[in-house]
Amino acid sequence: MQSSAFWSAPAIAGTVAACGLYIILIMMLMCIIMYSKQRKKAYLYMVITFVFIMTYEGLNIHFAFNVSPHATDYPEWARWLRVLSFLLMNASIYQLYRRMNRIGYLLLTSMILLLFIPIVSTVLPLGGTGWQDLYLDIYQIAIVYIGLSVLAPRIGQRGKYVAGISVYLFYIVIEMIARYTHMDVSWLQAGSLLLPLVYYTVVFFILFERIIELMQSIYRSSITDGLTNLYNRRFFTKQLQKYIDQGIKVSVIFCDIDNFKNLNDTQGHAKADLVLKQVAAIMEEEIYGMGITGRYGAKNLSRWSLINVPK
Numbered sequence: 001m002q003s004s005a006f007w008s009a010p011a012i013a014g015t016v017a018a019c020g021l022y023i024i025l026i027m028m029l030m031c032i033i034m035y036s037k038q039r040k041k042a043y044l045y046m047v048i049t050f051v052f053i054m055t056y057e058g059l060n061i062h063f064a065f066n067v068s069p070h071a072t073d074y075p076e077w078a079r080w081l082r083v084l085s086f087l088l089m090n091a092s093i094y095q096l097y098r099r100m101n102r103i104g105y106l107l108l109t110s111m112i113l114l115l116f117i118p119i120v121s122t123v124l125p126l127g128g129t130g131w132q133d134l135y136l137d138i139y140q141i142a143i144v145y146i147g148l149s150v151l152a153p154r155i156g157q158r159g160k161y162v163a164g165i166s167v168y169l170f171y172i173v174i175e176m177i178a179r180y181t182h183m184d185v186s187w188l189q190a191g192s193l194l195l196p197l198v199y200y201t202v203v204f205f206i207l208f209e210r211i212i213e214l215m216q217s218i219y220r221s222s223i224t225d226g227l228t229n230l231y232n233r234r235f236f237t238k239q240l241q242k243y244i245d246q247g248i249k250v251s252v253i254f255c256d257i258d259n260f261k262n263l264n265d266t267q268g269h270a271k272a273d274l275v276l277k278q279v280a281a282i283m284e285e286e287i288y289g290m291g292i293t294g295r296y297g298a299k300n301l302s303r304w305s306l307i308n309v310p311k
Helices: 002-007 010-038 041-065 077-097 102-115 117-121 132-154 158-181 186-223 233-245 260-287
Strands: 250-256 291-295 300-306
Touching: 010 041, 010 186, 041 077, 077 102, 077 117, 077 132, 077 158, 077 186, 102 117, 102 132, 117 132, 132 158, 158 186, 186 233, 233 250, 233 291, 250 260, 260 291
Parallel strands: none
Antiparallel strands: 250 300, 291 300
């Protein structure tokens, strides 16, 4: 009983909700910054999702500390908002890795429309009351199923995504047990409070790692040649100038492919590109551990080696 009272204490519920709100705020700021630089729709959708979650968690904080006897009841639309946030979160994570096609947008729109059915039923006499909670539970399980079967195989961080959505599934099950059995035990209360926090943490790591991957990819593409993956002329000369400024002796070897223009004219660009890749791979292998290799011109491959000067 003491353990159950601990997890039901307003201070504990409010503190956990505040921690979740803080994690969401950090992710929202990250997405705003990334969207301002890249204009990627996934970041915009995540910002919208985080606004919904912050509204929901803000309500949790308010009702956790508002113990006044005149306090209003917890709004029914808050749970609907949480379910919508879960749907948009999965769609946003998918868009971090892939562009959503027409079928994907059709599926997302259909899911959002299906979510409005319980709300409409509160205004129109659609089957009475009492079924809305079960409908939302089944709806969330459907999102989990789509996430595991459709989204997970198509994104980069499959392990983290599966772990996160599994945590949320446990949260759904715990909520269902508490709602339909009216059990008041500590492990149900602890799970109901902590599992969303764990889910937010997993989403944070997914977002953070994806941003790092994209930034590394952007940096790599800015210093390498797109065809051969060798360093481009700008980076090559910059590195060369850096060592010259430091007074370090270097040797530079320029290589040209004989009859390359004739190959390009007679056998086409595809064959010429293949030869460039093969030569680049050979030069990378030969120079490995001694220096760097770069593509200096349209058909020229150059490499230079750093030579230690004995004192």
